[in-house]
Amino acid sequence: MTCSCLKLIHVFVPFLLILLHIIEPIHSKVVTFQLEAYYFPASPDGVQKQVLVVNGQFPGPTIRANINDTLIIRVTNSIRDKDSQTFPTSVHWHGIEMFLNPWYDGPEGVTQCPIAYGQSMDYKFKLDRSGTYW
């Protein structure tokens, strides 16, 4: 590689990185979503029982977003069984890198305290890769 070519790379690469940082926020967006978990009578396996659903769906709703989007997801715990016993919960975002946001990864007792019954928590993180996660 010639000397002038190296100079061009030294100028071009930082310029490209700066340009990407300017363009990225233009194409990214904030995606907000609300999830409420609760028991609901259903028969997904043919036998009616109390099933843990999210927004009344089993499995829960699909959240669609693109790389570099910021997700803000409010999770509300309304999990109470037929005997009025309540349960703590959290959402573990399995497979999401959570780069710079490890406290939003979700496992109870590892990265956060559980969400108590009747309480909500806002998870906020940026999607840094494509894929389907559940």
Ligand SMILES: [Cu+2]
């Ligand atoms: Cu995991």
